[in-house]
Every structure is written in C-alpha cells, then in structure tokens.
Amino acid sequence: MKKLVLSAIASALVVACAGAPQSGSAGLTLKHDSEYVIDGKIYGLPEAKVYREDYNGPAVVGDYLTMAPNLAKLDYEGNKEHEVRMDVFSQKVEVAPGVSYNAWTFGGSVPGPVLHVREGDRVVFKMKNRSDEEVVITEPLKGQAPYLSQIQASELQKHEAVIAPMPHSMDFHSGTVAAEDKWRTIAPGETIEFEWIANYAGTYMYHCGTSSVLMHTAMGQYGAVVVSPKEGYPTDAEVDQEYVIVQSEMYLSQMGDSYIYDHGAALARDPSHVVFNGHVSSLSENPLRADEGDRVRIHFLNAGPSGTSSFHVIGAIFDQVWVEGDPRNTWYGMQTVLLGASSSATIEFIVPEEGIYKLVDHEFADAERGAAGALIAGPRKAK
Amino acid sequence: MKYLVGVLAIAVSAQVLAEPVLVEGGQYVPVVVLDKELEQLTMPNFMLDAAPVTHAEYQTFVLAHPKWRRDTIPAIFHDGHYLKSWQTADSHAVDDADKAVTQVSWFAARAYCKAQGGRLPSLEEWEYASAQYRQQQGLTDHEYARMLFSWHTNPTTYAQLPLDPVAGKLNHMHDRVNEWVEDFQLLLTNGDDNDVLSGSCGDSARFMADFGEASYATFFRYQSRSNYRAQSTTSTLGFRCAYDVE
Numbered sequence: 057m058k059k060l061v062l063s064a065i066a067s068a069l070v071v072a073c074a075g076a077p078q079s080g081s082a083g084l085t086l087k088h089d090s091e092y093v094i095d096g097k098i099y100g101l102p103e104a105k106v107y108r109e110d111y112n113g114p115a116v117v118g119d120y121l122t123m124a125p126n127l128a129k130l131d132y133e134g135n136k137e138h139e140v141r142m143d144v145f146s147q148k149v150e151v152a153p154g155v156s157y158n159a160w161t162f163g164g165s166v167p168g169p170v171l172h173v174r175e176g177d178r179v180v181f182k183m184k185n186r187s188d189e190e191v192v193i194t195e196p197l198k199g200q201a202p203y204l205s206q207i208q209a210s211e212l213q214k215h216e217a218v219i220a221p222m223p224h225s226m227d228f229h230s231g232t233v234a235a236e237d238k239w240r241t242i243a244p245g246e247t248i249e250f251e252w253i254a255n256y257a258g259t260y261m262y263h264c265g266t267s268s269v270l271m272h273t274a275m276g277q278y279g280a281v282v283v284s285p286k287e288g289y290p291t292d293a294e295v296d297q298e299y300v301i302v303q304s305e306m307y308l309s310q311m312g313d314s315y316i317y318d319h320g321a322a323l324a325r326d327p328s329h330v331v332f333n334g335h336v337s338s339l340s341e342n343p344l345r346a347d348e349g350d351r352v353r354i355h356f357l358n359a360g361p362s363g364t365s366s367f368h369v370i371g372a373i374f375d376q377v378w379v380e381g382d383p384r385n386t387w388y389g390m391q392t393v394l395l396g397a398s399s400s401a402t403i404e405f406i407v408p409e410e411g412i413y414k415l416v417d418h419e420f421a422d423a424e425r426g427a428a429g430a431l432i433a434g435p436r437k438a439k
Numbered sequence: 440m441k442y443l444v445g446v447l448a449i450a451v452s453a454q455v456l457a458e459p460v461l462v463e464g465g466q467y468v469p470v471v472v473l474d475k476e477l478e479q480l481t482m483p484n485f486m487l488d489a490a491p492v493t494h495a496e497y498q499t500f501v502l503a504h505p506k507w508r509r510d511t512i513p514a515i516f517h518d519g520h521y522l523k524s525w526q527t528a529d530s531h532a533v534d535d536a537d538k539a540v541t542q543v544s545w546f547a548a549r550a551y552c553k554a555q556g557g558r559l560p561s562l563e564e565w566e567y568a569s570a571q572y573r574q575q576q577g578l579t580d581h582e583y584a585r586m587l588f589s590w591h592t593n594p595t596t597y598a599q600l601p602l603d604p605v606a607g608k609l610n611h612m613h614d615r616v617n618e619w620v621e622d623f624q625l626l627l628t629n630g631d632d633n634d635v636l637s638g639s640c641g642d643s644a645r646f647m648a649d650f651g652e653a654s655y656a657t658f659f660r661y662q663s664r665s666n667y668r669a670q671s672t673t674s675t676l677g678f679r680c681a682y683d684v685e
Contacts, residue, residue, distance in 0.1 A: 108518060108519060157592060158592050158593050188520070188673045188674055188675075218593070218595065219594075219595045219674060219675075220591070220592070220593065220594050220595065220675075221594065221673035221674060221675050221676065222591070222663060223663055223666030223667060241666040242666075243518075243666060243667045243668050243671045244667075244671065244673050245518045245519065245520060245671070245672075245673075246518075246668075266663075266666065267659075267662045267663075268655065268658075268659055268662070271591075271659065309585075311585065311589050314592075314593070315592075316585070316588055316589045316592040316593070317588050317591070317592055318588070319584060319588055319652050319655050319656065320581070320584065320652040323650070323652065323655070
C-alpha cells in the first residue's frame with residue numbers, strides 16, 4: 057500500500073512536471089500502473105509478452121537505428137517512445153577478405169544496429185526469433201530502418217541468408233529490469249515484446265544472454281545503444297562529427313571451405329580476428345571523415361566477448377572522455393582509453409591537421425588481428 | 440563395438456538398417472553435473488533406434504494415424520510449422536524419403552514412438568548412447584567438439600543430408616539433426632535445489648564435470664535444447680525412439 061501511495065504521488069508529480077515542460081524536456085511519463093519513480097528514473101515495467109505472430113516485414117524497424125559508424129540524429133525535443141523491432145536470425149557474413157561464417161545476428165549484420173535514444177526515452181521493443189527462416193536483408197522493404205538501407209548500400213559483409221534454428225534472447229545493458237523476465241530466451245518462431253526506459257545516459261552493449269553467452273556473443277549477437285544525456289554533453293554545440301565504433305573478437309577456424317566457431321579458442325581468449333564494426337576492413341574501406349580543426353566525437357564500445365580494448369588515435373589526444381558515456385564521468389587529456397568487455401567511453405578529440413589518422417586498439421596483438429581503421433581529415437574549412 | 444550388439448540387421452534397406460540396436464548398460468558419469476557431487480549413474484540395457492526417424496517412416500505413421508496429419512493435428516501440439524516442408528498433409532517432399540524427419544514437435548515425436556511400442560529416450564539415455572557412439576567412431580574430444588560446433592554453425596546443411604546407416608550399430612548421433620529427448624526441459628539442479636541461475640548466462644561452470652571443449656559441446660546441446668517448447672518445430676530438430684528391454 058505504501059508503495060502504491062508513493063507511486064501515485066510520484067505519478068502526480070511527474071504529470072505536474074510534464075504539464076509545465078522545461079525547455080527541451082517533455083518530462084517523464086508513467087504509462088503502466090506498475091511503474092514508479094526514484095531519483096527521476098522510471099522502474100517497475102510490466103512483464104514481457106511472448107507470443108507467435110506471422111511476420112514477413114523488415115527485420116529491423118525504427119527511425120533511430122543505424123549501421124555503425126552512423127548515428128541517427130535525435131530530431132525531437134524532450135522524450136519520446138520508440139517502437140523498435142530487431143529480429144534475430146542467421147546470416148552468412150564476411151569478417152575479413154575470404155573469411156565468412158554463418159553468424160547469429162540481431163537484424164542481419166555484425167554488429168547489430170546502433171540504437172540512438174535520449175535519456176528518459178521509453179523503448180517498446182519487439183523481437184521475433186526467425187532463425188528457422190531465410191531472412192533476406194539485401195532487398196529493400198517498405199518501412200525498414202535506416203540500418204537496413206545502409207547495409208544494402210555497404211555490401212562489405214556480403215550478406216547471405218542462412219537457416220540455423222536456435223533459441224535466443226536479448227539483454228540490453230541500457231535497461232534496468234528483471235532479467236529473467238525481459239531477457240528471457242525465446243524458441244524459433246516466437247516473438248518477445250517488452251519495454252525499457254533509458255534511465256541512464258551512456259553507450260551500452262546489448263547481446264544475446266542465452267547460454268553459452270560466450271558462444272552466442274562470439275557468433276555475432278551484440279550491438280550498441282547510445283543514450284544521449286538529457287541535458288547533453290557540455291561540448292554538443294562544438295561537435296562536428298559523431299560516430300560509433302564497436303570492437304569485438306571473432307573466434308573462427310577453418311573447416312573445409314568454410315569457417316566455424318572455435319570454442320576452444322574462445323575459452324583460451326585467442327581470437328582469429330579482432331574487428332571494428334564487424335570487419336577487419338570496415339574503417340579502412342569506409343574510413344571516418346572529418347576536416348582539420350573539427351571536434352570529433354566517437355562513442356566507442358568494446359563488446360568483447362572476453363578481451364579488453366586500448367583505443368588510441370595516432371596523432372591525436374582525447375580532449376575529453378566520458379567514461380561509459382555518462383557526462384558526470386569526465387576525464388581529460390587521455391592518449392588511450394582502456395575498456396573491459398562491455399565497457400564504453402564517449403571520446404572527443406580535435407583533428408589537428410589535414411591527414412590520415414589511424415584508429416587502433418593499442419594492444420597490438422589485437423591491432424595486428426584487425427582492430428585498426430582510419431579517419432581521413434580534409435583541409436580546414438571556415439566556420 | 441564392444442558395447443553394442445546389433446539386432447535384426449539382416450536386410451539392407453535403409454529402414455531395416457535403422458532398426459533399433461541394444462545399448463548395453465553400464466556405469467556412466469554424466470557430463471552435466473546436476474548434483475553437489477560428481478554422479479556415477481548405472482544405466483540399464485535399453486534399445487535405441489540406430490538412426491533418426493526418416494520422412495518415409497514418419498509418413499507411414501501419419502497415414503496410419505491421421506490425427507497427426509498437419510491439417511488435423513490439434514493446435515496445442517505444435518507451433519504452426521509442423522511438417523511444413525511436406526508436399527501435402529500426408530506426403531513428404533519427393534527427395535526427402537531417406538532424410539531425418541524434422542519440423543516435428545515433442546508431442547508428435549512422443550506419439551510416433553508410442554505407436555512403435557517405444558518412447559523417446561531420456562536425456563541420460565541419449566547422452567550415454569552418444570558417449571558410446573563417440574568411442575565407436577573413434578572421435579577424439581577435439582574432433583567431437585569440432586563436429587558439434589560445425590553442426591551448430593551450419594545445421595541446415597547437415598540436416599539435409601540423407602541418412603546412410605550401417606547395420607547393427609548407432610548412426611548419425613551428431614551429424615544430421617538435433618534430437619528430442621523425453622526430459623528435454625530438465626531444470627538444472629544442484630542436489631535437491633533448483634539452481635536459481637539455471638546456467639542461463641555464462642555461468643555453466645557449476646554444471647560441468649570438466650572444462651574441456653568436448654564437455655562444452657555436450658552441455659551446449661543440452662542447454663540449447665532446454666530452451667525449446669514442447670510445441671517447437673524446426674528444420675533441424677528430429678528424433679529417434681528408445682525401447683525398454685524385457
């Protein structure tokens with residue numbers, strides 16, 4: 057009863073705040089009777105629903121879902137409820153020239169889509185386990201997320217639909233929920249639907265939480281959610297380019313003409329490849345772009361599953377770094393940012409001169425296995 | 440061959456080659472540890488189909504038991520994709536006669552085995568037979584693990600291969616389809632207590648007799664199958680039947 061009363065008071069306060077919005081903030085909105093507020097954050101979301109549906113539409117739906125390194129612009133004020141769909145299914149993807157494997161994916165690629173929301177936003181998430189279907193993502197479908205359009209334009213991973221039935225689940229590190237409910241495993245043919253609130257700003261990993269998590273993650277089931285702070289970062293007005301990089305390890309070994317997941321190598325933490333954005337050539341075939349004098353922001357996530365990353369930009373110093381992307385965690389003047397598995401940082405640097413800037417994991421055993429890319433800077437432009 | 444005695448394997452048709460074989464009982468230490476201490480099980484003799492049930496065999500069953508046709512099966516016994524690959528409600532696709540039947544729910548698999556005078560094998564029976572099959576095949580732990588992880592990387596290719604059984608011994612336990620067992624949803628336990636984490640998130644160490652890749656491969660088969668529903672049907676999940684020995 058006490059909880060109920062407090063919840064009602066909190067709701068009333070929230071509604072009152074929402075009725076008189078501050079500039080740039082629409083305020084929090086409680087949606088379900090079970091919800092309550094602590095320190096301005098919403099908890100107590102309703103139970104997940106698991107059901108069967110006939111669905112042949114686009115595998116990824118939502119306006120703020122992009123392929124890394126792209127990040128969707130938040131073109132709305134205050135908070136928003138996002139309808140997000142990210143189906144889970146298999147796809148043959150290339151991770152290095154001549155090296156392809158049948159990945160388990162969220163949305164058809166490795167890594168999965170980058171979801172961009174604002175702190176306080178609500179996400180209504182839906183995912184169908186379509187691992188027993190051939191899901192083609194290279195043909196445009198009406199209503200598809202920008203993520204799929206960008207994949208169709210990229211062709212780097214040479215996607216081919218494959219069938220590999222397997223139970224899967226979704227664990228958003230950006231959500232604060234009872235994991236055994238929302239992150240529960242669904243069988244092929246089932247759909248799960250649940251909500252979460254982006255209570256904390258930062259860049260968060262999502263991944264499949266079905267055992268073996270090591271295997272499911274190494275097979276390709278991970279991606280990033282960027283939760284931009286409600287009040288922004290202090291440098292928002294000065295940022296010229298904003299990108300997302302997801303680092304991960306691959307554990308593949310050759311078997312006949314194809315490559316398979318190597319659990320022994322995964323247990324021994326001996327990756328065959330370490331990649332930025334899913335391919336050893338992602339950021340050399342399609343380097344990041346900026347101009348001399350630009351302030352570049354990178355949301356960098358180390359998805360692991362087991363390794364660390366020491367991210368460094370050759371020729372630059374990180375002017376400001378927000379650990380985990382939370383604007384309260386500011387570090388200054390860093391040469392390298394060390395990240396454990398599933399850790400992130402939002403990094404900014406000034407591009408000092410026109411030229412090519414190598415992006416590396418300064419743990420060079422990783423860089424030599426693929427964790428390298430480039431930013432190409434053009435001449436300084438008048439601002 | 441030490442443990443296995445073939446029976447009734449006289450003719451050479453695929454159906455007869457896949458006749459049940461005797462799995463001789465013995466001592467067995469399960470790979471998945473469901474107790475506070477390592478458990479040694481004493482397995483009794485039992486019979487097990489030499490190979491997974493084929494489309495042709497399943498078609499014979501459906502013709503004899505029309506309630507298991509895909510157009511008459513009660514909705515509660517499947518997930519909507521039961522025998523989806525079949526040409527009609529009572530005939531499989533032309534090229535599939537000698538392939539392992541798939542897209543069969545646990546309910547349907549049980550009904551088939553009951554109609555043959557048998558039952559689905561228990562998890563321990565299946566794994567015990569699998570351990571003997573590994574010896575019979577002369578597979579090292581590494582080869583066995585690679586076989587299973589290769590299957591998981593590309594299960595459809597394996598499931599689409601015709602069966603090619605050899606008479607009088609177990610066949611195709613790892614290289615065609617994953618198989619239903621009676622207690623596929625067995626909870627992970629720690630003695631009398633259900634384990635609160637249920638090995639759900641990378642916390643499998645408590646359930647492993649050892650941390651070799653072969654044990655992980657076995658555990659992964661166990662754990663992934665646990666997440667199916669009794670109604671689930673997929674294109675890579677089949678079954679074989681077990682029979683008590685009088």
